[in-house]
Amino acid sequence: MQVTGQAETQLNLEGIVIGKVVDFDPESDQLYTFDLTANNKTITLEILENTSTFSTWVEDELSAHHARYGIGGYDEHRTIYARSQHFDTAEEPRRLHLGIDIWGPAGTPVYNFHDAVVHSFKFNDQYGDYGATIILKYHINGQVFHALYGHLSLDSLQGLEEGQHIPGGKAFASFGIPEENGFWPPHLHFQLIFNMYAFKGDYPGVCQYAKKAAFLNNSPDPSPILKHTFKSALI
Template sequence: MQETATVKHPLNLEGVEIGKVVDFDAASDQLYPFNLTASNTELSPEVLADTAVFSDWISGHLANANARYGIGGYDEHRTIYARSHHFDSEEEPRRLHLGVDIWGPAGTKVYNFYDAVVHSFKFNDHYGDYGATIILKYVVKGQVFHALYGHLSLASLTGLQVGQKMAKGKAFATFGIPEENGHWPPHLHFQLIFNLYTAKGDYPGVCQFSKKSGFLLNSPDPAVILKHTFKGGLI
């Protein structure tokens, strides 16, 4: 997830003070890089079929690594989505991940990294879906983009209003439990999106591999934001 000097990010945030997305202390906290592709043979169908077992697998790796969070997933071709019909289609299943996942305990606070307004929110209550979801709209140096925060607690949606101002640094959400987050191990799906088209409270976080180029252009690497949270970590 490191940005290289030869790749120019479509968002110009030079000179902009970006805040944190989750709490992280580089002096004491560790990040664990998760690989959720087919090359990880630990992810058997039995592990993926049972959310409790999958959750134990995630938390076990974090505990063994003494890591506060697990992280990864942008532009990752994953097999884990076979656990849910939500990602199926007749022509081609969706398997390419468009955001970054931050794995950690339910109840983990989520912070707004820059002044924003609430674009939309929704409880996407299907097995394998986002569960509670919030989309914030940002205007930074004249650039308009959005951030989707998925797999939140249902309480995170309480009191929200479309158009509501959200200050930089505000703790506005928490990681949800499986029953509220689409039946996944607790984590945050964090995704940047330029054009939401008509979408409200939802936008694909996983696309068909054949449509990769277009979706990645519209959802650039969130490392440009997350590197400020995990400075000294893996980002």
């Protein structure tokens, strides 16, 4: 599969009511932006090599900043992917993140921000992968795009069928525990995708830096969707 730069590059959300992706009260809840690049010297190899230790580090960071969620990662070059061979390739390792992560407790409900149908779903059960994954397909203002929800609970996949209607506002999934989410600290990987190519239940969430332009063109910044959840708290 060769991702090209021929996809649309911008979302057209004009006049559309966009709902929340997670519960968040901008009047009382705090949001903390994580830096998971090499610039963050507090993330050691010892932390990354053990999922329980990594999870505790995330929890401690959120607690120290009095934050309900951590967020960040779009177009971020992350050294943390060295923890898994899943991101290694012969020519160049994959390190550039293509979505936004929302870090929070396992079991956190995930809501559909607008009417959609199930494109596909899958349990990507490999260390470092998405774990339980759902991809929804949206038709908005004559534009078709998809949202990948990764690192979910296995229960989120129960009862799903391709083509199934998921109404806007419905809590349809939840954050998974490490054993169900690819062995990561609990969080949601939220990524927009124009062209799914031949993928079903999966799509790269991290790419090689040399292929950055094509992949970012096909996966636009999800912030225009998430700003309706986090309001002024979203940086």
